[in-house]
Amino acid sequence: MTISTQQAAESISKAMAKGKEIGVAANIVVLDTAGYLKAFQRMDDAYLGSIDIALGKAKTAMLFRMNSEEVGAFLDPAQKTFGMVATNGGLVGFRGGMPVRKGNEILAYIGVSGGSPDQDFEIATAGSTLA
Numbered sequence: 001m002t003i004s005t006q007q008a009a010e011s012i013s014k015a016m017a018k019g020k021e022i023g024v025a026a027n028i029v030v031l032d033t034a035g036y037l038k039a040f041q042r043m044d045d046a047y048l049g050s051i052d053i054a055l056g057k058a059k060t061a062m063l064f065r066m067n068s069e070e071v072g073a074f075l076d077p078a079q080k081t082f083g084m085v086a087t088n089g090g091l092v093g094f095r096g097g098m099p100v101r102k103g104n105e106i107l108a109y110i111g112v113s114g115g116s117p118d119q120d121f122e123i124a125t126a127g128s129t130l131a
Contacts, residue, residue: 003107003108005038005039008039008108010130011130012028012127014127015112015124016043018122019043022122024114024123026114026123027051028043028054028110028111028124028127030108030110031059032108033106035062054111056097057097059111060111061098066098067099068092068093068094068111095124096117097111098121098125102131107130112124
């Protein structure tokens, strides 16, 4: 199943509401399961430099079908995976990228950047579950 435009808008809307609630202006990206852009929103006053980070978080989550911070565990130099961070056009291994699910099915991937990694995770989590 692929994410519909309406579902992508719902994901973005939920994430934006959480950003507003916690006072973080974020960039929010939704990629389909093939990694193509489905929806994007830059909240008022969100950092321009965070656009690419949000895209990178969503792409990292999509490539490995897990949260971006879980991929980050593999990027730790102690894991001896030298150079992995530079693969696939660059990986972003900190919080804020994750699958968007409806039930147990992955429909898309969301990436959020604009606050701290914990704030980005909170915003992404809000947009990661669809009814």
